[in-house]
Amino acid sequence: VDECATGTRNCDQHASCTNTPGSFTCACNPGYHGDGTSCTDIDECSTSSHNCAQHATCTNTPGSFTCTCDGGYLGSGTVCTDVDECDTGANNCDQHASCTNTLGSFTCVCNPGYHGDGTSCTDIDECSTSSHNCAQHATCTNTPGSFTCTCDNGYLGSGTVCTDVDECATGTHNCDQHASCTNTPGSFTCACNPGYHGDGTSCTGL
Known part of the structure; x- marks a missing residue:
């Protein structure tokens, strides 16, 4: 009698039945453990019997598991590659900041002449x-x-x-021809010569 075919077996629903001469055997399916008549799901994530990448999250499922790359990484889950947010533009750095890629993330630093946290940079006066x-x-x-x-x-x-600038020496003054020019820091003064009177820029003979 093929107990596996007739259903007269007591294998667990998560086990496979194999007919043998005069009997049968039960073996738990992959992802389960037990004696075949009772099979319990193996949590590959907690037992570290998975092949998820270092930068991936393992999630247990009935009889198996899934791997999902962490934020800042892309891939199948068994292989996860760092995303260069600076190169792809997937960052929130200010337009006046420099972006530096890091494993799984990035940093923003305000450019010289600006201050802030990198995501918001204000001009320094x-x-x-x-x-x-x-x-x-x-x-x-x-x-x-x-x-x-x-x-x-x-x-x-x-x-x-x-x-x-020595305006007197360079001739870039407006003193009267009958006045003397005296250089001063950043400027000059004009004084009418003896025998003349005026403000120095205009001198009239006495």
Whole structure:
């Protein structure tokens, strides 16, 4: 009698029946353990008898298991590859921040001239915070992420170095021909010569 075919067997529903001469045997299916008449699901996740990748989550299922790659990784679950969020654009870094890929994630750091947590970066006003290198006789102008230095009137230079212009020596003054020019820091003065009177830019003979 083929007990497996006739159903006169007592194998567990999760077991396979094999007919033998005058009898039969029961063997638990893969993913189950027991004597064949009683089969219990094997939790491959808790027993570490799975092949999920290091960066994957194992979920037990009846008679088997599934592997799902963790956040920041892509793949089948048995193989998981790090996602470069910086390269794919799947990051929330501010437009004024640099993105650095890390295993399973990424970091955002504000660019020089900006401050914040990397996901939100605000321009630093170097002029108001005195974190600039403009010369004493220069004007600092804030720009996005930086600043510029411009020498004040009466001075020449790069802005970080400003030298007084001697208007008297260069002839870039407006003193009257009958006046003497005296250079001053950033400017000059005009004084009418003896025998003349006026404000220095206009002198009339006495």
